[in-house]
Amino acid sequence: MMKQDNQLKELLKKHAVEQTADDFTIKTMQLINSLAINTNTSLSRKDALVKRLLVLLLSLITVVLVVLSTSLKPMQTPVEFSIELPAFLANHLYDFLILFPAFWLLIFINRKYEKRISM
Amino acid sequence: VEASNDYLIIQKVLAGDVNAFTVLVENYKDLAFTLALNIIMNTEDAEEVVQDAFLNAYKSLSKFKNESKFSTWFYRIVVNASLNKRKIKKLHIVIEEPESLSDSAFEISALDNYKTEEQKKFIKLSIAGLNEKERICITMYYLNELSIEEINELTGISFANVKVLLHRGRKNLYTQLQRLLQTEVKNLI
Numbered sequence: 125m126m127k128q129d130n131q132l133k134e135l136l137k138k139h140a141v142e143q144t145a146d147d148f149t150i151k152t153m154q155l156i157n158s159l160a161i162n163t164n165t166s167l168s169r170k171d172a173l174v175k176r177l178l179v180l181l182l183s184l185i186t187v188v189l190v191v192l193s194t195s196l197k198p199m200q201t202p203v204e205f206s207i208e209l210p211a212f213l214a215n216h217l218y219d220f221l222i223l224f225p226a227f228w229l230l231i232f233i234n235r236k237y238e239k240r241i242s243m
Numbered sequence: 244v245e246a247s248n249d250y251l252i253i254q255k256v257l258a259g260d261v262n263a264f265t266v267l268v269e270n271y272k273d274l275a276f277t278l279a280l281n282i283i284m285n286t287e288d289a290e291e292v293v294q295d296a297f298l299n300a301y302k303s304l305s306k307f308k309n310e311s312k313f314s315t316w317f318y319r320i321v322v323n324a325s326l327n328k329r330k331i332k333k334l335h336i337v338i339e340e341p342e343s344l345s346d347s348a349f350e351i352s353a354l355d356n357y358k359t360e361e362q363k364k365f366i367k368l369s370i371a372g373l374n375e376k377e378r379i380c381i382t383m384y385y386l387n388e389l390s391i392e393e394i395n396e397l398t399g400i401s402f403a404n405v406k407v408l409l410h411r412g413r414k415n416l417y418t419q420l421q422r423l424l425q426t427e428v429k430n431l432i
Contacts, residue, residue, distance in 0.1 A: 148293075
């Protein structure tokens with residue numbers, strides 16, 4: 125029974141497999157390649173749009189802040205801020221002011237380096 | 244080995260090497276086409292379905308988990324697309340009582356007396372002579388090498404019914420072959 129089953133399998137594999145057209149692989153890969161290109165293009169278009177929106181938003185916020193800071197008089201603020209920072213907080217602030225740009229500078233250098241490697 | 248090779252190719256494609264997908268197309272196009280053809284019974288439609296199945300497989304390649312074989316995952320896409328083409332939801336059937344399932348006395352070696360082209364003709368005619376469900380189960384089991392569980396999952400035909408269909412399909416295939424060979428011998432005489 126098992127032997128006959130294997131014989132049948134061999135026979136069918138040999139004679140019952142239908143062939144696709146000769147250019148099937150080429151046509152299919154052409155479709156897949158154009159699909160891949162379209163996907164990449166639409167992704168990069170989306171990326172560019174998001175980037176533009178973020179830059180616009182940042183510029184808008186900057187302009188609003190600048191306008192507000194120049195137009196508002198100190199008396200217009202409801203509370204007068206005259207808090208003196210304790211020394212340990214001031215040290216943390218200085219650390220932050222040094223570490224924050226240093227961190228982003230390293231990230232930036234790393235991204236440039238990775239981009240150069242991938243090219 | 245085949246499954247791990249497929250997995251490596253998929254990783255290449257996902258890493259951006261689109262042309263690596265050619266290997267998968269080359270490896271599975273004929274068996275997928277045979278499967279689709281045995282469901283749809285129309286060459287042009289079957290080829291279109293297989294092409295669409297490859298496109299869909301490429302699109303959802305990132306969703307493929309290495310838990311099953313690529314072939315099983317891909318044949319599922321082919322079967323669904325083929326059934327959609329024929330507007331069939333599932334191949335639900337109920338087979339009440341199995342018939343007397345004694346195997347046919349046909350000896351496969353009887354085909355050895357014929358040329359390859361003739362053997363091919365006999366096999367194709369015999370498969371075409373099977374009923375739809377038998378033909379699909381025989382194709383999936385012997386050609387696409389799917390297990391009975393996988394056929395059950397892909398087609399919706401119950402485990403017990405797949406077994407009955409395979410048994411009947413085999414029996415009918417042998418009967419058809421025997422009949423064809425006898426006709427051939429008669430024609431020669």
